[in-house]
Amino acid sequence: VTRAWSLAFLLALAGLAGTAQAQSGGGQTFLYGVGGGKVVSQASIPARAEGEVIVTFRGDTAAGCAAAGVCSYAGTITVRPQGGDLSVVTYRRRGRIGHAATLFLGGPNGTITSARVQRSALGGQGGTCVDAQGSLVGTSPTAVVHGGRVTIRVLAPGGTLLQTRCAGPLDGDLAAISPAVSVSLPRLARGQMSLDLSGTRAFAGHGFTGTISSTLVLKLGKPSSQASGGPSFPPGIKTQRTRIVTERLSQVRVEGGLSATVSGAADPIICRLLDTCGLTGTLILSPAVHGLSGEVIATGPAGRPYRDFLAALGLTVGGQSRGIEVSVFVTLKGQVRTAVSQAGAMCTDTSGSGGAFAAISASGGLPANGGFLGSWRTRCPGPLLGNASTGVTASVQPGALAHRQFTIQLRGSGPFTDDGYVVTPNGGMSAVVRRGRITSQVITEPAS
Amino acid sequence: MLALAALAALALPAPAVAQQTFATSGSITYTWQGDPARGCAAQSLCGVQGALILQAQGSGGSSSGPSRGSIDIPLEATGSTVRVSDGPGAGDCVDVPSSIQGGGFLTIARGPGGRLVGHLGPSLSSGRCAGPRAQDLAGITLPIRRSRGMYDLRGSESFAAGPFTGTLVSTLVVRTAPNASGSGSAGPSPVANPYPSTHKVLLEQVTLRYRITSLPGTLDASFSGESDPFCATLDSCGATGTLALSFPGFQRTLVLNASRTVQARVGARQAIADLERGRLQAQGGESGPFAGSSTARVAETLSWAGGLSCHDTSDTSRAPLFLSAGPTRSGGGVSLVLNNPVGSDLLRTHCPGPLDTDVFGVFPGLARTSIGLAELLKRHSVISLTKPGSFAGAGYVGGRSGALAFSLTLERVRAGTVEETRL
Numbered sequence: 001v002t003r004a005w006s007l008a009f010l011l012a013l014a015g016l017a018g019t020a021q022a023q024s025g026g027g028q029t030f031l032y033g034v035g036g037g038k039v040v041s042q043a044s045i046p047a048r049a050e051g052e053v054i055v056t057f058r059g060d061t062a063a064g065c066a067a068a069g070v071c072s073y074a075g076t077i078t079v080r081p082q083g084g085d086l087s088v089v090t091y092r093r094r095g096r097i098g099h100a101a102t103l104f105l106g107g108p109n110g111t112i113t114s115a116r117v118q119r120s121a122l123g124g125q126g127g128t129c130v131d132a133q134g135s136l137v138g139t140s141p142t143a144v145v146h147g148g149r150v151t152i153r154v155l156a157p158g159g160t161l162l163q164t165r166c167a168g169p170l171d172g173d174l175a176a177i178s179p180a181v182s183v184s185l186p187r188l189a190r191g192q193m194s195l196d197l198s199g200t201r202a203f204a205g206h207g208f209t210g211t212i213s214s215t216l217v218l219k220l221g222k223p224s225s226q227a228s229g230g231p232s233f234p235p236g237i238k239t240q241r242t243r244i245v246t247e248r249l250s251q252v253r254v255e256g257g258l259s260a261t262v263s264g265a266a267d268p269i270i271c272r273l274l275d276t277c278g279l280t281g282t283l284i285l286s287p288a289v290h291g292l293s294g295e296v297i298a299t300g301p302a303g304r305p306y307r308d309f310l311a312a313l314g315l316t317v318g319g320q321s322r323g324i325e326v327s328v329f330v331t332l333k334g335q336v337r338t339a340v341s342q343a344g345a346m347c348t349d350t351s352g353s354g355g356a357f358a359a360i361s362a363s364g365g366l367p368a369n370g371g372f373l374g375s376w377r378t379r380c381p382g383p384l385l386g387n388a389s390t391g392v393t394a395s396v397q398p399g400a401l402a403h404r405q406f407t408i409q410l411r412g413s414g415p416f417t418d419d420g421y422v423v424t425p426n427g428g429m430s431a432v433v434r435r436g437r438i439t440s441q442v443i444t445e446p447a448s
Numbered sequence: 449m450l451a452l453a454a455l456a457a458l459a460l461p462a463p464a465v466a467q468q469t470f471a472t473s474g475s476i477t478y479t480w481q482g483d484p485a486r487g488c489a490a491q492s493l494c495g496v497q498g499a500l501i502l503q504a505q506g507s508g509g510s511s512s513g514p515s516r517g518s519i520d521i522p523l524e525a526t527g528s529t530v531r532v533s534d535g536p537g538a539g540d541c542v543d544v545p546s547s548i549q550g551g552g553f554l555t556i557a558r559g560p561g562g563r564l565v566g567h568l569g570p571s572l573s574s575g576r577c578a579g580p581r582a583q584d585l586a587g588i589t590l591p592i593r594r595s596r597g598m599y600d601l602r603g604s605e606s607f608a609a610g611p612f613t614g615t616l617v618s619t620l621v622v623r624t625a626p627n628a629s630g631s632g633s634a635g636p637s638p639v640a641n642p643y644p645s646t647h648k649v650l651l652e653q654v655t656l657r658y659r660i661t662s663l664p665g666t667l668d669a670s671f672s673g674e675s676d677p678f679c680a681t682l683d684s685c686g687a688t689g690t691l692a693l694s695f696p697g698f699q700r701t702l703v704l705n706a707s708r709t710v711q712a713r714v715g716a717r718q719a720i721a722d723l724e725r726g727r728l729q730a731q732g733g734e735s736g737p738f739a740g741s742s743t744a745r746v747a748e749t750l751s752w753a754g755g756l757s758c759h760d761t762s763d764t765s766r767a768p769l770f771l772s773a774g775p776t777r778s779g780g781g782v783s784l785v786l787n788n789p790v791g792s793d794l795l796r797t798h799c800p801g802p803l804d805t806d807v808f809g810v811f812p813g814l815a816r817t818s819i820g821l822a823e824l825l826k827r828h829s830v831i832s833l834t835k836p837g838s839f840a841g842a843g844y845v846g847g848r849s850g851a852l853a854f855s856l857t858l859e860r861v862r863a864g865t866v867e868e869t870r871l
Contacts, residue, residue, distance in 0.1 A: 052678070054677060076677045076680070078677055078678060078681070080678070080841070082841070114542065114680075114681035116677070116680050116681065128540065130531070130540045130542045130680075130681065131529065131542060132529055132542045132543060132544045132681055133544060134544030134545075267477070267479065267499070269479050269481070269497045269498070269499050269533070270477070270479065270499045270501070270531070272533065273497075273498075273499060273531035273532070273533055273540055273542075274531065390473065414473070416473075416475070416503065417475045417477075417501060417503060418503070419501050419528070419529050419531075420501075420531075
């Protein structure tokens with residue numbers, strides 16, 4: 001049951017993150033960036049990356065730095081992916097064929113993105129924030145497919161290639177002017193070509209002026225196709241068929257707000273190295289949430305009657321719910337407002353890609369999990385809460401699944417550290433959700 | 449990563465506890481600084497102050513450890529960063545080595561006297577920055593207080609690592625969680641029948657067993673900091689240095705098998721003749737336990753732009769090296785490769801500098817050579833393994849040179865035809 005619960009949670013996360021689940025032939029494929037659809041074909045093209053992206057910036061009054069409080073920051077961000085993977089998916093949605101292409105950048109060698117940002121202080125001592133981010137699967141840029149052509153940009157709105165704990169522009173600020181390449185979809189799908197993403201552009205906005213300079217070239221390898229019929233297992237592996245019945249949840253209303261107070265670490269060695277000594281601030285996930293996504297998922301052996309799953313979901317009284325695992329998953333996304341104070345200066349900013357998630361086992365036994373979701377980074381310095389799979393607790397009322405609407409409570413929980421930051425979540429959100437469309441799928445997985 | 453959050457409670461098969469779930473919270477913080485009493489001045493490292501924070505929240509899953517009664521709990525390390533100040537007037541080194549991204553494990557086991565202790569490891573280190581090596585941190589244990597449903601690892605421990613002294617501060621707490629309803633297992637899936645069908649073939653085969661011992665020789669690398677701004681993150685701008693890697697006392701048994709399928713049995717003389725004519729395909733590796741008793745020794749010198757320099761020598765005992773053999777591309781001999789598993793950090797000393805993967809690449813081959821077919825049957829021979837070339841990236845650029853010399857003594861030859869069962 002634990003295994004089934006984990007599986008269900010993975011499925012739900014994929015779905016809640018704006019991902020379409022496509023059922024085909026008993027298997028399942030996740031289609032990132034497409035809001036629903038059946039996968040027709042999928043190809044993965046490995047890429048070798050050469051070159052780098054360098055962003056230099058400084059706070060500039062002409063770009064509005066005074067209003068945001070970023071006039072004191074100047075720095076350089078370097079991005080050096082070692083490789084990547086381009087996924088090209090063909091899907092069918094509402095009877096029409098569509099295509100999606102997503103590029104993942106990363107590499108095995110550790111640091112992908114690094115930043116060195118100077119903070120000047122009038123009449124006082126400034127500091128230097130140096131941070132680095134490594135990722136085995138760095139995400140962004142996202143390719144746009146339109147009219148049979150694919151346009152790939154170095155940076156994309158909501159991307160994380162420039163993201164560190166230091167102050168600086170966001171990916172979305174530079175997305176429109178970042179170097180891009182356009183290629184026909186059939187040509188791209190054949191792989192074995194170079195994508196030249198080099199170029200230099202100047203920018204001004206969101207408080208900063210600077211340049212983005214790219215020498216990035218992606219050398220695509222040979223594509224490997226993946227059948228849409230789901231995974232296959234080597235001979236001899238015992239498998240089992242599992243039915244997953246998913247009931248979509250829609251938002252009725254959301255009240256309250258999650259927030260977190262942040263401060264620089266007390267240890268002088270640690271805070272100095274990230275320039276967080278004496279820093280205090282607040283991050284608020286706006287109550288005007290962009291979107292709530294949620295699902296109730298019932299998971300069990302495919303041989304069980306369908307009515308058993310409906311009974312477990314509280315939708316009928318005619319079945320046997322014992323042995324069917326039921327879990328509730330929800331994500332909330334919204335704007336993040338930040339106010340950070342350091343050495344008498346205040347930096348304030350808003351970005352639109354933060355969120356929170358919760359996973360609750362309605363069958364009992366397992367603890368609820370929750371945490372921060374997406375990027376809570378703004379142009380001010382701050383922690384990387386998107387890495388925090390903690391800090392949020394969640395609950396639903398007992399017997400909630402007996403009703404067409406029910407309430408999910410999310411609350412900030414105990415403090416935790418994020419490198420040179422101490423983060424204390426607080427506040428809470430109450431989400432009233434309405435139950436909706438039900439879908440069922442059967443997957444094959446290794447037997448437990 | 450989010451999936452890890454979901455997996456914060458997995459089943460633990462253990463002898464005494466049937467199915468137990470765990471949840472972890474807190475963090476591990478290592479800080480270190482140069483210590484004059486430990487000779488930091490001679491290495492120009494007295495100004496060094498560094499930190500590494502490992503978050504444990506949300507990481508989950510547990511399984512029985514390799515030894516009976518131990519518990520392994522993975523610690524998530526996404527977002528963890530090594531930060532080192534190289535001293536007044538110098539810069540800061542910030543690194544996210546891939547070994548840290550891979551996370552760590554907390555192993556809870558009985559220590560001497562039957563007390564519960566926690567081990568952290570095995571791959572946490574200061575990365576490319578000045579600071580403790582993985583083997584320095586792997587030896588630290590945390591005392592555990594156990595109360596109802598909780599392993600309390602909060603506390604601090606001092607440690608010494610070469611010219612540094614440091615402190616490990618733990619706020620780590622592992623709580624047992626209620627069991628899931630029903631029963632489940634996070635363990636590997638059962639294999640119904642891993643070998644569903646087999647058949648037998650005749651192999652003409654020559655098996656050669658060698659004693660291989662190291663002779664004087666080093667694999668060398670010279671390196672320098674990358675150009676600005678790529679050197680800024682590692683504080684390697686203007687730095688130059690050298691590394692010399694050797695394996696004193698390396699002694700292993702190497703077994704080569706050269707074979708081909710045949711329709712009828714052949715004798716030993718014929719098999720050896722076919723080996724010499726290149727008709728058999730060779731492959732092989734070490735015989736005996738993996739990661740034998742080899743010691744890897746690296747000597748590093750690094751000079752900063754300001755004129756200061758750092759010299760250090762580091763020994764890695766029980767280095768996880770292994771030799772592998774295969775046919776050369778031309779088929780006229782045997783290719784022999786000395787492999788170094790990724791993450792073993794043989795090149796790291798307490799000075800800053802490049803990682804093994806920077807110098808030798810992410811593929812594990814440290815050095816290689818080829819042995820001609822005629823050489824294989826010599827009683828004694830000397831081979832030289834090398835991997836010359838250049839490297840670039842991750843803050844340092846440089847070149848590889850030098851060679852490792854080994855004495856190869858043929859101890860036993862077996863030749864003839866054997867019957868083999870195949871899938």
